[in-house]
Amino acid sequence: MAQVEATTERIIAADAETVFDALADYKDVRGKVLPGHFSEYEIREGGDGEGTLVHWKLQATSKRVRDCLLEVTEPTDGQLVETDRNSSMVTTWTVTPAGEGKSRAVVSTVWNGAGGVGGFFEKTFAPKGLGRIYDELLQNLAAEVEK
Numbered sequence: 001m002a003q004v005e006a007t008t009e010r011i012i013a014a015d016a017e018t019v020f021d022a023l024a025d026y027k028d029v030r031g032k033v034l035p036g037h038f039s040e041y042e043i044r045e046g047g048d049g050e051g052t053l054v055h056w057k058l059q060a061t062s063k064r065v066r067d068c069l070l071e072v073t074e075p076t077d078g079q080l081v082e083t084d085r086n087s088s089m090v091t092t093w094t095v096t097p098a099g100e101g102k103s104r105a106v107v108s109t110v111w112n113g114a115g116g117v118g119g120f121f122e123k124t125f126a127p128k129g130l131g132r133i134y135d136e137l138l139q140n141l142a143a144e145v146e147k
Contacts, residue, residue, distance in 0.1 A: 004113040006130035009106040010138040014145040016103035020078055020095040022145050023105070024049035033140035037133045050074040054082075060129055088112040105141065107134045 012019050022029045027047035034041060039057045046052035052072040059065045068089070070082040080093040089111040098104040109130060 002113050003110055004126055005108065005110045006126065006128075006134070007106065007108040008131045008134040008138060009104060010135070010142060011098050012103050012105055012138070012142045012145060013101065014103060014142075015101055016078060016095045016097045018145050019103045019105055019141070020080070022141060023093050023095065024052075024072075024074070024080055026052050026054050026072070029141075029144060030054075033137055033144055035133060035136040035140065037136075044069075046072070049080065058133075060126065060133070105138055107138065109134075 022033075025048060026043050031041045034056070037059050039059065040055065042055045044053040044055055050073055053069065054072065055067075055069050057065055057067050066089070067086055069085040070091075071085060073081045073083070075081055078095045082091040082093075084090070089109060091107060091109040094106045094108075096104050096106075113126070
């Protein structure tokens with residue numbers, strides 16, 4: 001089993017605090033900015049950053065659906081970590097200043113991939129597919145905070 005990683009980033013025309021607060025707002029913002037690959041969105045505990053427990057299904061491909069139950073932590077300023085209770089998947093969001101009135105939002109997801117031939121294909125194609133999904137999410141987030 002090899003570790004698989006997908007990372008995407010975007011410069012957003014809003015300050016880092018605004019972007020981070022929007023990402024950490026599972027009650028009002030996160031559900032609005034998730035692309036169509038996400039379904040069954042439900043907040044089970046909390047709803048604002050650290051201590052949130054959120055559920056969704058992520059349809060990565062036409063045949064691959066991941067049922068996610070994510071615990072949210074904030075280990076450092078500007079960082080949000082979503083750890084899936086149902087798998088080895090961990091997604092880290094990092095928001096840092098990127099000049100006057102701008103920020104850099106980076107999302108990185110890692111998980112233990114399959115072994116053998118299936119693992120080869122997963123490691124080869126999954127990061128690109130997940131990257132496209134997170135590109136769309138970051139585009140939606142930018143549209144939300146740049147209003």
